[in-house]
Amino acid sequence: MKVEIIAVGTEVLMGDIVNTNAQYIARMLSMLGLGTYYHSAVGDNAIRLKEMLEVGFERADIVITTGGLGPTKDDLTKEVAGEFFNEEMVLDEATLKNIEDYFKRLGRPLSDNNKKQAYFPKGSKIIPNPHGTAPGCIIEKDNKALIMLPGPPSEMKPMFKDYITPYLSKYSSGILVSTVIRLFGIGESRMEELIEDIIKEQVNPTIAPYAQKGGLILRLTSWGKTREEALDSMEPVKKLLYERLGDHIYGEGDKGLETLVCEELISQGLKVSAAESCTGGMISSSLVNYPGISQIFDEGHVTYSNAAKIKYLGVKEETLTKYGAVSRQTAYEMAEGVAKASGSDIGISTTGIAGPSGGSKDKPVGLVYIGISFKEEVYTYKINITGDRQKVRHMTTMWVFYYLLELLKKYAKIG
């Protein structure tokens, strides 16, 4: 079963945005054991899009398009698909109702353009879109299937996961099962050195390493006639990887460091607070992004100036003058101070030089001190991060969650 992915949109073609949809869909298809043979991108142009569909269906059985389902005049995918399959466009009342309700909720007037989104080529399966106004749809004809999805990844991805994956499973012969092992605090090349031989030897499962959001990921993908068979062939390889890389593995599956930390904090009922300098609120913001965090998070502080560090955290003036704001001692007092001020079990602090300026020979850009006041103990960490201001701040946040997760696991065992 051959599949082709077509991105429709001048913004992709002209390079205004990167086509991340193709990557996501290609991954999902290989999970389903379906082969992706081509990706394409074409502009918002009816003639070229139709030609693209002709080429696509000459070399593939299933074509998946992203984009061109929006309300504007240059959103043409459904209309061109209708032409291609010789099907007229018909109104779907249920979809129209959804769109009307959506705009009521927004308190915005419904435009005629939006009504356009309720028309589909006759005979289409309509795919609901809980995250936007543009539903997807599927046309099946002459042993070919055209799957049309919206362009915004925030709408396309959940639609693919919840509706298209089950739909496509009927085309897949066996099953590919995939899992990710998550690592932090080790470089990509170092990791590959440590497991080069394993990666080379492996056929089923395959092992693919990636860098992601400052951490590393090993994607294991194994094939089997059944899900169980696929999972079984994964186990011995997993065991090997843990033997070689165990110190750097913090988890498996979809949950990142932030999620795992929030889950631990809540399950252990430990209150947390943060005093941030260089991260400037990124840590609190990551915590607050977790639903239900209010159980263990009351407050956080961005103490950017020295005055704020003294006023809210009780950092000693002499500490700042003697060691500087970016120092182990200041990080220590910030973490201790914020735990005390907020009456939390855990106090987190960050202070560093995010750049681009402000660096010196002794304290270069990328130097960061982290403090974690955990119950009676205060731990401090010194890290050096290369990269721009945004990266230094992001990586600092990642390191905080990594060290905190270590402490939480240790505490869970002994506590």
Place this chain on the structure above:
Amino acid sequence: MKVEIIAVGTEVLMGDIVNTNAQYIARMLSMLGLGTYYHSAVGDNAIRLKEMLEVGFERADIVITTGGLGPTKDDLTKEVAGEFFNEEMVLDEATLKNIEDYFKRLGRPLSDNNKKQAYFPKGSKIIPNPHGTAPGCIIEKDNKALIMLPGPPSEMKPMFKDYITPYLSKYSSGILVSTVIRLFGIGESRMEELIEDIIKEQVNPTIAPYAQKGGLILRLTSWGKTREEALDSMEPVKKLLYERLGDHIYGEGDKGLETLVCEELISQGLKVSAAESCTGGMISSSLVNYPGISQIFDEGHVTYSNAAKIKYLGVKEETLTKYGAVSRQTAYEMAEGVAKASGSDIGISTTGIAGPSGGSKDKPVGLVYIGISFKEEVYTYKINITGDRQKVRHMTTMWVFYYLLELLKKYAKIG
């Protein structure tokens, strides 16, 4: 002159990596006034790659490939190109010497695989690669040009900039100039309605609307024999767009809301502080991401619990009990309180229901109140956002910067 971009590599096709090369090349081409009509991706497969070249040259005059120039067996681009143009592969001594020197410097033995990189289809222009071992090359035949570039962006981009741009300029009859107009606080379909006639009538410049990071963008692209000519033809259309959409336009070019706000704050020398509930630090973090923000930003507070709102901001207990934490009154007192506590000219507050739970009939998920204490005045805003927790928090942050920029512009005029 039609151009097609083809990515060669199974890692792109299977979604192991995102095809950012296509975006970069498409941008550069439009700067040169060359039209990109299609992007494609194909795996490391000789038969399908050759088919891809056939399709490509049926619909384009110039085909640019990225990838498949490496030393391994499955790097096939040059070999397939040789077949396609009926040219034998010949050794380039100069390239071989470079590769040999490169490996001497590394102190690594030269493998036969690496020698493969010194062979090119007969008659190729060879493009040096200062950042790797794989040179690029160009074959011209029958009024067609095939440009083969390496896959790694760190090698491809400098090669394109330094060698391919000058090479392509001979094909470019004029120049395309492009700019973006940035809007916020209006839906895509509503905007489309307001300027539908303009978009329809426009040929030069063309107008392309799309959504980006919670805002909207209008990309104007105009063609001219010279840069000046292109810019001139843009002006009357810009004027029209400002007449229709002026209320929602906050800027032009690359700078987003956050950057424009930070620039205004610093140039007007106004100190700012934030008291965040639902955004949980996102606003402070956006401010701190701007280098040099320390001039006007000392501190921010994440007051997530009612207790914290009372303790740090002096929000009245009766306000919280009478109106609730998510209310115009609480937002008012938070903004006023944080400005006072931090001695800032401007105090920002956010309080809302980010979801997924916590909503009610009167106060549904997505309801947010924003407060801005600006000098002597306190302004409050009520907004309703649809979407998940992350989106509610992100959009709230965008609205804060949008309202603040409005106030800063007004103040700059009267002040």
